[in-house]
Amino acid sequence: MPAELSRRKTNASRHRSLVLVLCCLLSGPLLADAYRSARQALMEVIEDDVRATSHYLGQDNLDARVLAALASVPRHEFVPAELRSLAYENRPLPIGHGQTISQPYIVAIMTDLVRVEPHSRVLEVGTGSGYQAAILAELVNEVYSIEIIKPLATAAANRLQRLHYQNVKTRQGDGYYGWEQYAPFDAIVVTAAANHIPPPLIEQLKVGGHMIIPVGSRFMAQELLLVTKEQSGKITTRQILPVRFVPLTGQH
């Protein structure tokens, strides 16, 4: 990692820590400001990481709208109260029920890769904390999200409502069959691990649409699988390693 990048990261992290200490001391609007600054610092980290990973992502920068969405969604509202001080660290956090809220860097890349437009209709399978749905809700008009674990589904629905994400429709249930009533979708985000891609989800993907699935465990995304339904109807997949790493020495 270039020295400059590493220095910037250290500064950003120091800045975040300072802000979070302030959070404990202050309240009300000041607290909101502190979270906003921490979020902004996190944005810098994510942008640096993306630039470093451009080789695999095939692009130097994330869509500015995606970054704006990440900068505006209050991640601290989506993590358990006792972990709020870590909400703007670039790391996954446990949210109970054996589930996690993903690393913001991975959320950013996944959101970017599905290439949504404001008029897109997006399906999310695995609401979890509701954070990914909130990010999508900042970008598109209609988000549909399904969660199989009852307590998580209820908590996420309440949280999204409280935070005024009116354009997210949630339900508790089995995501395997997608959400036929609102299909087809321009993009599908599967946040839970799957042992295969459910055929009904491929069915409910619009021609030209993308589906993204993280592969690996909850705390370590190994790769991202991008499924594309091409104009010809052919299904192609791309596996994206979310890290700046080439497997042969002497290559960059």
Add this chain to the structure above:
Amino acid sequence: MQSHPPYLSVALLSASALAYEILLMRLFTIIQWHHFAYMVIGLALLGYGISGTLVSIFKRQLLNNFARIYISCLLAFAVASVMGYLLAQTIPFNAEEILWDPHQVVYLGLMFLLLTIPFVLAATAICLTFIQFSPKVPRIYAADLLGAGVGSLLILLLLYWLFPHWLLIIIGIGGMTAAVLAAFELNFSSKNKTIVVGVFLITFLIMLGPFIELKISPYKALTQTMRIDGTEIIDEKSSPLGYLSFVNSDKVPFRHAPGLSVNAKYEPLRQIGIFTDGDNMSVITQYPDSLDKLQYLDQMTSAAPYHLRQLNQILIIGAGGGADILQAKYHHISKISAVEINPQIVNEMNERYAKFSGQLYQQPDVAVHVGEARSFLSGKHAQYDLIQIALLDAFNASSSGLYALSESYLYTVEAMKLYLNHLAPDGFLAITRWIKLPPRDSLKLAATLITALEQNGATSPGQQIALIRSWQTSTLIVKNGHFTEHELLALQNFCTDRAFDIAYTATITPEQINQFNILSEPLFNTAITAMLGQHDDHFLDHYKFNLQPATDDRPYFHHFFKWGSFGEIFRLRQQGGMALIEWGYMVLIATLCISVLLSILLIVSPLWIYRRTRIAGTVNIRRAAVFYYFLAIGLAFLFIEIAFIQKFTLFLHHPITTIAVVLTAFLVFAGLGSLSSGRWLRRFNSRLIVNVAVTGITFLCLGYMFLLGPFFQALAASIVPLKVVIVVLLIAPLAFCMGIPFPAGLNTLNKYADQYVPWAWGINGCASVISAALATLLAIHFGFTTVILIAVLLYLTLLIVHPGFAFSQQHQ
């Protein structure tokens, strides 16, 4: 004053302690993951080292009231072994968060502390006995080893009968009973009190039994599944091979079909999930009224060989719940043989789930054999049109390198040669693995097969290999002969229909290799082409993961770690690179480093005490010689034991049988060696006895290294009981000799400088912990033969550095 050491009590305590160690490994593999179980338990055994330090420091206080302290240690061991585990499993440790969250290291430390206590107590009791009854050291050590031998055998047998968490109670009862026995053996004044306390605690433990539950990590697949509405564990079975949970899911079907084509239109049939150790799911599928409903099984990369030509007789390695057998039935194979190592799965398929699975394992065209695959093939002349090795491990464990420490004899060059030799003319060997990025398993497998083909005399192995891949799985197909044009065309069509890519065939063009699952670089093709070329080493050298084929001497197929890449990967851990870290290897290195550091601390601290409390008139011995002697035998004993478990696995094949037989035989015969040495030590010089033992060890080890291979080959077809007898007879003289140096060394210390006895015991304990980790590390890099050679060299140095040598020189 007692005149006889508490032999029975020592033996029972030692049996309980060793059984506890094996049981903990099982329990932590279920509630956590194997690699961290390895670390926590490996380090907890430093309790033996700690006991040496404690006794060194508090020797006088402890020995003043030997019987009381000894019995208290045993009672406390019994309580601590049960409570230690119960408390440790409530610690919210999550192995996956260890690089994100510093608290996890604290949790790990807490678990280590809790689990060390029972070992400290057991080892303190044994060490005190050595000092209290110093002339009887060889007999006490014999009781210790014999007890450990019986304990290891018993726990492995009991693991077939009882659930592992219930066995905790047995360990506790073992400790209590040892305490009560000691009260009799030592003529303890408060005998009645001990009996009352012992009986009370045994009753308490038995009553506690039903409330003991396994707290499985919330991140394991079983716990995750059980959060879904309508899931229910309908049956549980346990054996040393694994804790099986059979799960029914009424509302949300399992739909387990890993690697299913993106073009598939069909949903998997109704299934019952089988979780091994709370993870690693496989399924039993409901037998359909029409085989056409199994069409989804034809939508996987593993189905490819059925499309190349008509197959009649096939062998499936790893039958599990029968998915691969169903796949073969869908393709109307007339004679399906399958091997499954776990008898409990086969029994369940034949009994409880016989109706559900359509009596799949009893159908006339299906023959399921219980056993290990290589053992099954070694004794047979049968030839198959297809040998199919399916996905045997779970994706997550595989992808994060958790198996790096586990030996696997299914994927070595020798294993591949065995499979190839059992292929009918034009038959296929098909091996399916999970895809990892950057590619690892599939490429290492290709390298292994190319080596096997070359060793079998193939002139153009590239003509015999095909690799296909989906986004999730790859199947490597090797033909006994060159692929024909017709077969390659059939393969092409199979892949195109299912959106799979052909990664390698001899005729594939660059335009054809990256069509459906598009990789930024066509690494699968590049790698195999390079491996088949003139400069195959060049590619392997430059690849950032280790792709050198595994061999029987270095059976670590799952080891991909290269030190050269570590720095880069570690720096990238928070920028998406966490999953590239090979956890198994890291855990091994961490275990080794921590155990060396703690050992230094434990071994050095008593020396500081000695400096302050030097007793006038004692011999000024060469500490370095004592240190080296006990370190060397501690290291060498386990090196040989571990290396011979590997050597005999190649003969007995079944992992549990091998461990049970080899471990028990080594401990029991070493015990007998120690027992006999007691008699000889009275008549001969200790150095002479050690020299004879070391010479014996050297000749036997070197002889076995050269002769075992051909000897085992000649007897490969023998029945298992005969093989067990042969193994025991081979181990007997070696272990007998290996049991001598330790009591002989302690005997010398007792004579000249008995304050060093606990120190020597501690050094030996620390050395054993380091040895276990070091043996694996050496085997990974240099092979088990090297491990044996190093052990022999260590033993040979005892000819020069026996502690008695130092004393005799000073006396002269």
